[in-house]
Amino acid sequence: MEQVLSAATREKIRALMAQYPVARSAIMGAFWLAQEQLGYLPRQAIREVAEIIGVTEEQALGVATFYTMYYLKPVGKYRIHLCATLPCALRGAGKLYDLLVQRLGIHAGETTPDGLFSLFKAECLGSCATAPMAMINDDYWENLDQERLTKILDALAAGRGASGARETSRVKRLSAFSPAQASASRSFSCFQGRPSSLACIGLAFKAER
Secondary structure, three states: OOOOOOOOHHHHHHHHHHHOOOHHHHHHHHHHHHHHOOOOOOHHHHHHHHHHOOOHHHHHHHHHOOOOOOOOOOOOOOOEEEEOOOOOOOHHHHHHHHHHHHHHHHOOOOOOOOOOOOEEEEOOOOOHHHHHEEEEOOOOEEEHHHHHHHHHHHHOOOOOHHHHHHHOOOEEEHHHHHHHHHHHHHHHHHHHHHHHHHHHHHHHHHHHH
């Protein structure tokens, strides 16, 4: 089968491997680089990453299918990950999801027919104190309400990008991080990365007050 990873992507993966004492530890960043090139991770890309890293295809597939930040099928130009975990739910994430469904005409896991938007529900993106929030591509959008979210969607649909809704708070752009750092940021979860989920819930109530 014809290779799908470019020479440039392969070189970036090898450079990333050199940063780790054990080469296989670079697999998450390697997938990130592959997805950055292709937009998603087709099975052939997973095979090629496995070959470069030095693991079996089954081992690589286990990683790719475990983390929701990797897309195994084509997705839209704008990937909307709406946090649906308890702190965001307490502050109105359900209404935001309903707005997205009504506006885009799709549900979680689906892509609009024009290929512009894909919608996902996320299990905590580590921004509980500024709930409700969503990650759109590499941007974190916090303290969302229906009005702000509508403005963001309007800007994206009109081709103005994130700059069309500057008044909405944006925490950070993950593309500014290295592949390894971005992988760690995207896979972070309050319920996995903190001693207690109560820490996140407490942050939400504190922000509410």
